Amino acid sequence: MKKGYYGQWGGAFIPEVLQATFEALNKVYESARADASFWQEYVDLMGNYSCRPTPLTYAENMTRHLGGAKIYIKREDLNHTGAHKANNVMGQGLLVRRMGKKRVIAETGAGQHGVATATMAARFGFACTIYMGEEDVARQRPNVFWMEKLGATVVPVTDGSRTLKDAMNEAFRDWVTSMDDTHYVIGTVCGPHPFPEMVAWFQSIIGIEARKQILAQHGRMPDRVYACVGGGSNAMGIFQGFLDEPGVELIGVEAGGHGIATGRHASRMVEGSGASAGVAQGYKTKFLQSPEGQMLDTHSIAAGLDYVGISPILADLGEKGRVRFAAATDREVIEALSLTMRKEGLIPAMESSHAFVQAIKEAPTMSKDQAIIINMSGRGDKDIFTIAHAFDDPSWKAFIVKRADEYR
């Protein structure tokens, strides 16, 4: 099979001017991959700067409450900046240093990938520019605040719908003129080759750890592994620990938004989602697009899942039946989040709560000697504005109004 293709999906649809840059990137990535000392350097960095290995927590109360399979939770929330995104950006940071480049750029929607990239740039001493739709800059002020304080330049993009895809176009425009000293840090397992493969490689640290941990704690392989899927990086991260175990079922949970039937969702793989094959943003996958190929507006309560495309690797694994897909609605997400907080004292991110929804549905139908792992991709306390709003908490609203008054 051609490099960078997964079945019919993937590829590298890039403009001529970027060919040399991609060749250089492929070269440094391939050499790093063949060099065991590079991986060790990465593992050491994640151990000293982030919180690796992250624990695998047995959710004893939730297990008892649901009365079925034993539930284990992989704690990616304990990473620096609060999610698995740190794994990818720090790995790419090491590659940038190997290439001798001095500047990184990235695009961000909700701002989480922007904050992670700005953190990495500060740590490595790189200049950093983050492209963000003007609409998103206005909606995500706390993340913009942190990016700027971490030393990044945040550029509001005023084109088009002034959201993620417009920011992506702008980042590519920057890269075409700056590629000699600049690396574009793509945030998930999407985009042109080698990004899907490379980001999946860095995220595989999740699955490598989880496999060892479940064997140590449960004595054998889990029966099912659940992960939420936006672009697909946290899912690919944990799934890689179990892909070669046919007895382990892998379940990807997408954003069902208001419900698949309403069309207000961000699901590409479940029956009836309406996604179709297309080439955009440098690769071929299933996109939520109009018959003319215009990208559609997506919706999710979780900003990190609100994305039109999906990893070409997951599109292929889904088509082959190796990964089963489900969708969780916004309402189900809030219920699962509540239960997890009350039963375990854990606060999953809105994104991660999607994986909890499906696991909570299925665990009671399984037997007590079976086990499942939920990948908790990030922590939810950073989502306090969205979560408090979703819970419609009156004292939170009063607090916000009072704070606003103090600034008048």
Ligand SMILES: *Cc1c(COP(=O)(O)O)cnc(C)c1O
């Ligand atoms: C960004 C984000 C996601 C979605 O990204 P994937 O590439 O699909 O993993 C999921 N969970 C959290 C907490 C995130 O911040």
